[in-house]
Amino acid sequence: MNRFRRYRGIRIWLFISICLTFASLAIILGYIFIHGINELSIQFLLGTPQGFPLGIEGGIWPAIMGSLGFTSIACLFGSILAIPTAIWLVFYNKNLCITSLCHFFIYSMAGVPSIILGLFGYAFFVVTLKLGVSLLSGGLILGVMIFPFIEVRVEKSFREFPLQLVQASLALGVTRTWTLFHLVFPASLGDIASAIALGGSFAMGATAPILFTGAVLFAPVPRSLFSPAMALPNHLYILVGQGISLSKAYGTALVLIIILLALNSVPIFIRMHRKEG
Amino acid sequence: MKNSSYLFVEEDKRGRFFVIICKGVTLLSVSLLFFMFLFIAKESLIFFQNTPLRAFLTGQRWNPLATPPAFGLAPMIAATVYVSVLATAIAFPIGVGVATFLSVLAGNKLPNICLPLIDLMAGIPSVVYGFAGLLIIVKFFETHFSFSSGESILAGGILLSVMILPYIISTCHESATKILRRYKHVSTALGVSRWHMIRYLLFPSMSKALFSALILSFSRAMGETMAVMMVIGNSPIFPKLLHKAQTIPGLIALEMGGAHVGSPHYRALFAAGFVLMFVLFVFNTLFFIIEKSLEGDA
Numbered sequence: 001m002n003r004f005r006r007y008r009g010i011r012i013w014l015f016i017s018i019c020l021t022f023a024s025l026a027i028i029l030g031y032i033f034i035h036g037i038n039e040l041s042i043q044f045l046l047g048t049p050q051g052f053p054l055g056i057e058g059g060i061w062p063a064i065m066g067s068l069g070f071t072s073i074a075c076l077f078g079s080i081l082a083i084p085t086a087i088w089l090v091f092y093n094k095n096l097c098i099t100s101l102c103h104f105f106i107y108s109m110a111g112v113p114s115i116i117l118g119l120f121g122y123a124f125f126v127v128t129l130k131l132g133v134s135l136l137s138g139g140l141i142l143g144v145m146i147f148p149f150i151e152v153r154v155e156k157s158f159r160e161f162p163l164q165l166v167q168a169s170l171a172l173g174v175t176r177t178w179t180l181f182h183l184v185f186p187a188s189l190g191d192i193a194s195a196i197a198l199g200g201s202f203a204m205g206a207t208a209p210i211l212f213t214g215a216v217l218f219a220p221v222p223r224s225l226f227s228p229a230m231a232l233p234n235h236l237y238i239l240v241g242q243g244i245s246l247s248k249a250y251g252t253a254l255v256l257i258i259i260l261l262a263l264n265s266v267p268i269f270i271r272m273h274r275k276e277g
Numbered sequence: 278m279k280n281s282s283y284l285f286v287e288e289d290k291r292g293r294f295f296v297i298i299c300k301g302v303t304l305l306s307v308s309l310l311f312f313m314f315l316f317i318a319k320e321s322l323i324f325f326q327n328t329p330l331r332a333f334l335t336g337q338r339w340n341p342l343a344t345p346p347a348f349g350l351a352p353m354i355a356a357t358v359y360v361s362v363l364a365t366a367i368a369f370p371i372g373v374g375v376a377t378f379l380s381v382l383a384g385n386k387l388p389n390i391c392l393p394l395i396d397l398m399a400g401i402p403s404v405v406y407g408f409a410g411l412l413i414i415v416k417f418f419e420t421h422f423s424f425s426s427g428e429s430i431l432a433g434g435i436l437l438s439v440m441i442l443p444y445i446i447s448t449c450h451e452s453a454t455k456i457l458r459r460y461k462h463v464s465t466a467l468g469v470s471r472w473h474m475i476r477y478l479l480f481p482s483m484s485k486a487l488f489s490a491l492i493l494s495f496s497r498a499m500g501e502t503m504a505v506m507m508v509i510g511n512s513p514i515f516p517k518l519l520h521k522a523q524t525i526p527g528l529i530a531l532e533m534g535g536a537h538v539g540s541p542h543y544r545a546l547f548a549a550g551f552v553l554m555f556v557l558f559v560f561n562t563l564f565f566i567i568e569k570s571l572e573g574d575a
Contacts, residue, residue, distance in 0.1 A: 007472030012329045014382065017374025021446070022391075024439045025398050028409040081309075084302035092296055093303075104565055105307045111561035112554065113500025114403075119533070123316040127538055144309055151306075170286070177292035198400075205402025208502040208526070212533050233404040240408050248351065253405050257444060259554040264400055268393075 011232035016121065029257070035247075036254030037089065046253055049230075052217050056245045060252055064136070065205055066222045066229030070214060073139025073225075074146055074203035075196050081143065084152035089177055090158040091184075110148035114208040117145050123215040136225040139213020145266045147208055153198070159190035177209060179253075190274055194267035201263035205256065207233040299553065309330060317554060320547035333548060339513040341532070341542040348545045352515045356430065356522035357553075361498035361506060363434030364441055369491060371438075372445025379446075380453035381475055393452070399443035407507030410436035415508050428490065428510035429519050436508050437501060441494040448493060452571065454488030489567040496560035500553070502526035525553045 027120040047059025085106075089099055121141030130136045161184050207215075216236035222229040232252060239249040281400045288296065288326075325333070336349020374482025375395075414435055418427035457478060462548045500508050511531060523531075529546050536543040 007476065010472055010475060014374045014378040017308060017371040018378050020371055020395065021375050021442055024442075025394060027413065027437075028401065028406070031403065031409055031413060034381075056470050081302060081306040084299040088299035088303045092299060099568075101306050102303065104529050104562075105310050107565050107568075108558060108561050109310050109313075109558055111496060111500075111564075112310075113502065113526060113557060114528050114548050115500070115502040116317065116554050117312070120313045120316055121318065122533070123547070124312065128316075131398070147306055147309070151290075175286045175292050177288055189540050197412070199545050201400055203308070205400070205404070207402065207404045208530055211530055233402050233503075236408060237404050237507070240411060241507065246412075249408060253408055254406065256402065260400060261397075264397065270283060 008220045014093050023272060026047075031193065032250060034254045036250035039247055039251030039255065041144060044248075045255070047218055048220070049218060049235075052168045053242070053244050055248060057248075060222045060232065060235060060248075060255065061217060061234045062254070063230040063235040064255065064259075066215070066219070067232040067256075069222055069229055070142055070202045070231055071138050071200045073136065074142035075200045077143025078146040078150050078203070079141055079196050079198055082195075083154055085147075086151050086158055087180065088154040090155055091180055091268055096166070100126075106148045106151055109144075110152070113210075114206055117141055117209040118211050118213060120144075121209055126213055132215065132226060133212070133214060133228045134226045135214055135229045138210035138229070138231070139225075141209045141213050142203040142206060145206060146203050149202055150195045150199045153195035154192055156190070157188045157195070161187055190270040197263050197266035202261045204263065205260060207231075210234065232259075239261050279485055289469055293493065303455060314554070317547055317551050318407045319552040320542045320544050324541065324544035324548040327546075328545070333545075334552070337515070339528075341536075341545060346541055346545075348541075348548075350525070350549055351514050353523055353525045353528050353549065354552070355476065355517040356509070357524040357526075358523070360430050360437060360509065360524060361434045361495055364437035364498045365491065366433060367438035368442050372442050372494070373449050373487065375442070376446045376449035376453055377475060377479065380450055380457055381471055381479065382447045388450075392447075395443050395446050398439075401449075401505040403440065403501060404507070405439055406436060407504035408545060409502060422521055426510060426521060428508055428521055430509065430516050430522050431518050433505045433509040433522075433524075437498050437505055440504060441498050444494045444497055445490045448490035449483065449486055450472055452483055456482050485567055489564055492560055492564045493565070496524070496557050496564070499524075499560075500526060500557055502530050506530055525549050 016074070042061045046061050047066070048062055049055040049060065050058030057103055085102070086244060089102055092101075093099055118141070125131045126133055126139040133142075134163070162220055165183060166179055168184055210231055211234065214228060215231040216228040217230075217238060219228050219230050233256060236252045236256065238253060240246055285381050333348055333350055334354065335351050336347065337351055338347040338349045339352065340347040353550055379391055383391070410432065414432045415427035417434060418429070420423050460482075461474075463503065464478060469478075506527035509527065511523045511527055513523045513528070514520045514521070516522035529550055532542070533546055536546055
């Protein structure tokens with residue numbers, strides 16, 4: 001009996017912490033779901049913000065499209081940076097010091113806070129490159145933000161590829177590039193897609209980087225890369241921060257969460273598909 | 278491929294082109310960090326020519342639009358540290374508890390359900406956290422206690438602690454699983470109870486991982502922008518637990534929109550960003566070094 005009493009502290013502590021963690025997740029999601037579900041309607045999803053102050057009525061269609069625009073540019077740019085980097089680090093670079101150094105830089109980039117990315121994006125893309133406050137500037141800076149995220153996952157997938165297969169291929173006198181395209185890529189495609197989807201969900205929820213590089217209070221559905229756009233998280237921030245409309249804010253938050261859940265479930269589907277196949 | 282003694286077959290022209298492209302992109306993406314430092318340092322250095330670094334860091338007043346403008350970052354630095362310390366202090370024991378539970382007691386099935394939920398928690402955007410925090414925590418303070426305002430360091434700390442939990446849990450869980458894989462069977466075979474194992478085997482051997490989780494979560498807390506900004510009240514005064522305050526990221530996010538490019542105000546915000554970036558860079562370096570040494574141990 002003694003030993004049960006002795007470790008009761010640890011037991012209670014573990015129990016409380018697991019309850020607190022999942023309770024807070026449930027409360028946050030539940031709160032938004034319960035209040036937001038009544039707001040969802042075709043009108044809300046497909047309408048444009050209306051009324052005065054703007055956003056008190058109407059819908060969020062431009063914000064949804066803007067967010068999708070930002071996210072697609074970010075995914076594209078992020079993977080253009082991340083995938084070749086991962087390939088080079090795993091398959092072509094033989095110097096371990098360089099690999100270590102590159103990892104250090106990539107980790108450091110992952111640790112740069114989003115608001116600093118916003119500052120950098122403003123100084124670099126908007127002011128220096130004169131891209132203006134636009135879909136492109138915002139998308140590019142989000143791409144920079146998700147680059148480490150995608151790179152780490154893609155690199156992990158490459159490193160988990162069985163070494164024997166590669167060695168066998170190389171022993172047969174096949175070049176590394178051919179091995180890469182015909183052996184490694186087909187096997188890692190699912191992981192790469194998952195990484196990009198997760199990176200996309202990370203980009204879609206980010207507010208601070210596009211606060212002054214791409215997102216604006218109101219804009220129509222963007223027609224060109226150089227026009228500013230609305231974004232769901234920024235729209236939510238404005239609705240709440242300026243106290244415009246709480247009910248619309250619940251709706252916006254719910255739509256954002258639903259889109260993110262959809263993006264987050266992509267890896268699960270890919271895994272299930274692979275198990276079947 | 279990890280071994281450099283392979284004899285590789287010579288690539289054809291297209292293969293060589295591909296390798297060069299990959300190398301170029303790697304160089305570009307790695308140099309992005311330098312670009313970041315460069316651009317933020319460039320603006321800050323001009324600012325520091327007019328305002329000495331020490332005055333900037335210790336100044337008590339922030340009033341960029343007054344004549345002469347006052348640029349004192351001390352209240353914001355104090356608030357950033359305060360709210361991050363508070364959040365880490367709340368989240369750390371809980372996070373370690375969850376990680377221990379999941380790795381020791383939960384069996385095989387439960388972690389497979391719980392870990393994706395933890396990932397989901399990390400995936401909720403900070404603006405949604407801020408929104409929820411404003412409506413749940415701040416409102417609770419305002420209705421149940423007679424605070425002057427619910428927006429406070431305490432509200433920010435509680436909200437932030439929920440946000441950094443996933444980082445602590447995943448870092449600790451990873452390390453705990455590694456340790457258990459090595460010792461669990463020995464420990465069970467010796468007839469040691471799980472509680473004893475947690476206390477005398479798991480925690481002592483996890484100390485490095487605990488430290489790295491602490492650093493990671495603290496640095497993430499310091500850089501958090503939107504959620505903290507939405508619940509902390511944003512007034513540049515010296516922070517007290519139950520009063521409003523303003524963090525450095527919040528300051529930048531709020532005032533950047535109104536600062537004219539090239540004005541002292543604009544540069545002061547870059548300088549604030551530079552201070553934050555530098556501190557976090559130091560923390561990240563520390564984290565990286567510990568992680569590397571953990572890899573070496575395993």
